[in-house]
């Protein structure tokens with residue numbers, strides 16, 4: 477592991493449909509950190525103009541509120557700014573993000589990894605709280621909300637099936653089967669009021685999944701088409717045309733560069749990226765040019781933009797894709813640093 481990653485601030489995303497129990501979980505995680513003297517900061521996102529959930533969080537916890545929009549679309553670009561300000565001002569050891577129940581997690585994963593371009597953060601967990609009774613009910617009816625709930629389950633690295641007290645034993649079995657069909661990989665716990673083992677939030681917890689949630693419907697996320705709930709119904713208008721196999725894993729690799737790299741070698745690496753890497757972005761300094769560049773890679777096309785970053789910004793590359801050979805890629809990136817002159 478490169479030394480720089482060790483200093484990254486862990487970020488945990490709490491996902492789940494409206495009213496499923498995200499704030500209930502958040503409060504427990506906050507208490508868990510406080511008991512260990514861990515400094516936590518929170519980003520809360522609400523569709524309305526008032527952060528009602530925030531009222532339930534203890535006053536001494538640094539909190540940024542993102543109101544009047546869904547974190548995954550209208551105010552998505554603000555997330556990295558909020559994160560940066562929160563981290564600069566409060567220097568937390570860990571950050572929790574509670575998204576609106578209407579948010580599509582793929583878009584938030586994308587937004588958080590984008591934020592990794594500007595600060596040393598490491599998205600560790602996507603904990604999806606499943607409203608057991610609601611999922612059962614919606615599964616009978618189908619529709620857009622059910623589809624969103626499915627996406628939230630598929631993208632999870634950890635699953636919490638909540639409100640078990642409102643389910644008969646056979647219903648509980650049915651809910652678990654439903655969840656398992658959508659995501660066979662993430663650890664699953666059944667809870668009442670989200671009371672569960674919180675060790676996944678430990679600072680020392682290995683960055684285990686490094687985001688390897690199941691994402692059968694990645695085709696939707698990849699094509700930018702998603703439904704974001706009542707206030708936020710839309711199709712993003714960028715169809716990349718590609719389809720992705722089912723039962724695959726989404727993962728990200730974040731690499732902070734120790735120094736400048738050779739531009740030709742880097743471009744070659746990008747051209748060689750496996751098909752499974754569908755998105756990459758970052759900031760790089762080249763040994764053979766006198767400027768820094770922002771690069772964007774999507775669906776086999778790469779774009780470099782000359783930039784002059786403000787403040788202290790690290791050179792970093794973030795790769796997002798499905799079950800790609802992360803270690804091999806990490807190795808190639810390290811080789812780039814060693815062979816700076818190409």
Ligand SMILES: Nc1nc2c(ncn2[C@@H]2O[C@H](COP(=O)(O)OP(=O)(O)OP(=O)(O)O)[C@@H](O)[C@H]2O)c(=O)[nH]1
Pocket residue numbers: 492493494495496497498499500501529576577638639640641642667668669670
């Ligand atoms: N019966 C029951 N109620 C629960 C459980 N967990 C949470 N609740 C209640 O469900 C309601 C919603 O819980 P929240 O934690 O606010 O849910 P949320 O996901 O943050 O809601 P939004 O912010 O609206 O998306 C509250 O009234 C909770 O008290 C549970 O296991 N069983």
